[in-house]
Structure formats: C-alpha cells, structure tokens
Amino acid sequence: MTEYEAFKELLELDDQEQLTPKQRQIVQAAIEIFSEKGYASTSTSEIAKRAGVAEGTIFRHYKTKKELLMAIVSPVITKLAVPFIAQSFVKQVFRDGEHKDFEELLRAMIVNRFEFAKKNVPLLKIVLQEVAFHPELQDRYKHIFREEVLPHFERFVSHYKEQGLIKDYPSETVLRLVITTVIGFLVTRFIVMPDADWDDEAEIDRTIDYILNGLQTVQD
Template identity: 40%
Template structure:
C-alpha cells in the first residue's frame, strides 16, 4: 500500500468497522467514497449529507467540521496501519539491492514523495492538525517512533558499521534526516503548495546531497 491512495484503503475499512452508530457509519462510508471520487476539496458536507440520507446538521453535530470528519476516520486508520505500512515501505526499498546509504535515502525520499502526491489532501489536513494540536502529536508520536524511527536507526547503524556515516548517535542522525525531509514535504505540499511546478528530480538530488554532505564520513577512503 506504499504508493496507493489512503482513501481507497479507507473505503474497505469503513465497510467492516462497527465502532460507530449506524447513522455515523453511513456518514463515514459516504464521505470517504465521495472524497475518493471527487477529491476532499471538491466535496461539501451538504453533498455528503444528501448521499448519506441525513441532515447536514447531523454531520455538524457528530463531527463539527469536514476536517474533523476526515480526521475521525484517518487517525485510527493511521495508528492501526502504520506498522504494516512502515514494514512495506522499508521492504520495498531494500528489495532494490541498495548498495549505499545515499541510495537508500534517495529511494526512501522518492517513495514517500510519490505517496504524499497520491494523498496530498490528507497529508495537508493531518500536518496542519499535527502542528497545532499537541494532543494529536502526543497520540501519534509513539507510533511514529516505534514503527519508523526504530527502522531508521537500524539502517543508520548498518551503514555506520560499513564506515559510510559519521560517528554520531543514531538518534541525532535520524533527527537531522527527518527534519530535512519532513521540512521539504511540509514546505512543498502545505506552505508553498501553489508555487509553479519545479524540477522534482533536481529537488530530490539537492536534498540528498545536502543531507549526505553533513553525515558522510569524510575520512572514508583516506
């Protein structure tokens, strides 16, 4: 599922979920289906209400806003799916016979870039909520640490043992990498999303070289 639409996966999940009332279940199923068909920005709460056979006020009463409606579905899905998604991403990358940390980093960046492009509207909503909602950060951070940070530490340690990376704590190296790559995704898809198209390949290479020039073991081969 690494490069597929999250909304497509959500459609399947909402059909088997029984954690809500029948009316809420119908609202969620309808909303996710229309989001997937028309895009989040092009879907109105009135349209969701009409197709779900409920009053628009019912949606506001249960969820407050369209953003909250999506978050009520996507956040449990993220927590439940993160282990499988993380394993799938790393396995997909490592199956490409990665020979260096730079190749690993390039494959990871391209993989996640495509994933975010496929799920841009969801990414924008989750990031905005994550930045301003401390409770949400506290809720999701352990899942991120357990399923993604741990795997990154393992990769860093492997390439440190090969002599490719500087002798800094794995946590410090991982934090620098996530800061640069995460900052790039946020700036491109949230802060400056309306800028003209740029040379994506050039951007990727610039980021890779920026990171590698800071963490590469300069004494290697001397």
C-alpha cells in the same frame, strides 16, 4: 482521483470494509473543508451541506466532529511512517541479505514519500494544520515514532555507522536531520509553493546531496 478515493487507497479498504455511501460523502466533504479552512473554522453543518446529507447523519456515524477528524487523520499519521514499518520496504532496502548504500536508502525513502504526498496533499495539509492543536494526534504521532519508526531506523543507521559511511551521531539525531529535510522539501513542494516551476527529479537529487554532505564521512 477524489480526496475520498485517495483516502480509501491509503486505508487499503477491501469490499467488506468500505464505508457506506453516506460515510464516503461525509469523509470527502470533511477532507475538503478541513483542508481549506482548518478544523476549528469548520462546522458540522458545513460538512453536512457539502456532503449533501442531514447534519444528524454525521452524528450517526461519528459521535463528534473530533471523532471525524481522528478517523481521517490517524491513518495518515500511520501511513507517513510506512517506509520504516512496511515489510515490503524493509525487504527492498535489505534485499537478498545485502544492504543498499546510504544514498540508495535515502532515494528509496524520498521517492516513496514524494509519491505519497503527491497523492494525498489535502490529507497531509490537515495533519500539518491540526497535529499541534490536538493532544490525541500528538500521542498517535509519538507512539508511531517511538514504537515503529525509530527501532527500524536504528537498524539502518547502525549498519551505516559500522561501515563508516555516516558520522557517528546518535540515531535520533540522524533521524531528525533526515526527516526535517525531507518533510521541508515535501511541504514546500506540495503546500507552500505547489505552482512553482519545479524540476522534481533535480530537487530530489539536491535533497539527497544535501543530506549526504552533512552526514557522510570523508573517505580517503
């Protein structure tokens, strides 16, 4: 699967919404070079050369290099939050009116994001490289986090706290602890040490165990 095909799948584009052939070439080239060199070190002439188009063609579709970056990265930030905002995932966790236990929720979330990261490594790398340098991306992340992720996560956390299954920490604290652990695992697995001899199933189990031992209350 090419970077563009992964991007297309991520956007869930139908036949009417698909980018033009020129746009596909531009997006494919931009994802590759942004991932390799970073946004600041990439010129539109380099993107045009790799895409096999004239540099002016880029500007017919995207007014600036920043607009091209935003067109690529903004959807990725949204999709990173999918487990918390997608109705299919919510229904999976709260199926038939019954709540999964906290370990099942963690496993469903981690496996879901593991598969997402596995298919979108270059896109994930671009997000991690660029979000610190672009206020527009930071604002997008903050909006998704505050308006979409946190309300759903608070629903999960409130239930588990009421059942005495996790410690009575603020929901924001629980989310921070879970996210930093999971993202740390995914970044190490796919970006920092992708060629290490990984036992992915065992690492997922260890990640879950680590979170549970830090958050679960001691049961009599």
